[in-house]
Amino acid sequence: MQWLDALVQGILLGGMYAQYALGMALMFGVMKIVNVSHGDLVILLSLVGISLASSFGLGPFTVMAALVPLAVGLGWLLQKAVLNRVVGEDPLPSLIATFGLSLALQNLMLQIWSANSRSLPGGGIESRSIQVGGIHIGLLPVIVLVFAVALTWGLDLMLKRTRFGRALRAAASDVEAASMTGINPRAVYAAATAIAVGILGFAAVFQSLRSTVAPADGGAQLIYAFEAVIIGGMGSVWGAFLGAMVLGVAQAIGFRIDPGFGVLAGHIVFLLVLATRPQGLFGRA
């Protein structure tokens, strides 16, 4: 029973990681950019959300409704002001720029919110659970998983069925050829980053509901997102989702083996995938 419990809890944890990973997969898929500031953006949005909630007495889903458009705007601005200047065939400039941005964001957050940990009050939602066949299932992790599935499904549908999705896929395949059909690559990039950071708006609310956040926490979120994307296969949204599930399950099983082994178990699975199947479990060779 405890292994079944680990599997269920791992899948629920994977829902959180999927929300970190989707945006990273999208940005990598379209622009070949690994956004090192990804985790810091989650934390920044979390802290903004917590401040909004405490200043205006907002509930978590009202905070989400405010935070997601804000995140979309932030992503668009990030691409227009920074990443469009460094995106290109050489991945190094964007890596350096986003690393610099990560440091700047961490210091900015320390300046505004100090190093203290904070969380978003959820009005009890964070502690409610149901019991199914002897396994306790938290309501919040289920909501997180439902949002993760909906976001992945929605993103996949958008990529396959819409004009904008086709433009994104074309730019991801061959950006110069895309420009030859009338696609403005920089506009497509800005929209892709807007969506990627917009998804972090959801992740930020859930992250600050399920645990505390502090300005220095971004690194861990970045690593989980990165590992999920690598495990699943770079550039595929369902691959990122499934990679997040694998990471979550690996951590949950590792935690059952030894409470100190959970995170390490995820890293080991990540390294094993990297060594044996670098294109990811669900990516094409």
Place this chain on the structure above:
Amino acid sequence: MSGAILSTHGLVARYGDFQALYGIDFHIDAGEAVALIGANGAGKSTFLRAVMGLLPVAPDMVRMGGQPVGGTPADRMVQKGVAIVPEGRRLFSGMSVQDNLRVAVDQADRLGRKGGWSLARLHQLFPILKEKARTPVQSLSGGQQQMVSIGRALLCQPRVLLCDEISLGLAPRVIREIYAALPEVRAQGTSVVLVEQDVGLAQSASDRLYCMLEGRVTLTGPSGSVTRDAIGQAYFGGSHAVA
């Protein structure tokens, strides 16, 4: 020349320190087909890339309807009515035939480009593209991929279509099939610039030709009246000629 839909004036292009084009003067009129011939490395593809806005050039070096457009990014050149069938086809791999074509339809709609090309019309021109609509483009034969590439460019509703080596690597039967489509393209009033290594094919499919050698135009004249000897001299070097 005064009615040229597209022209270049002393067009110069570089790849870093390497100068690839040395002052190319070129023009094409509405509905005309002009061939660019020359050996490998003559600068033909570079010329098309420079016109398309894929290489930095000065504004006055490329003109459309007399207006300077040199250095305009490729997506805006599409908006102005120029489309390209690039060397190597450059299809969007991982996407189906239909989606590759719909990208061009989407953008033509977005950019407000109106014209006579639709998916249905394209399927009449290349029926195989309808049969293979859901096939990933990477699974197609070379000739079928070339048809997608031509179709994608046509769906941009161009006034000027730039074709870069559309016969390269294809079987003679497929080349004939593709070239048989060009009269219908021209019948829409679309001007066609053909970069072609097969001199006979280039001459038969065009009204005028330019021969290039080492980044310079070495011969220009009506395709029907330029002699093989003149082309041979211009192609491989010798005195410059204008027929």
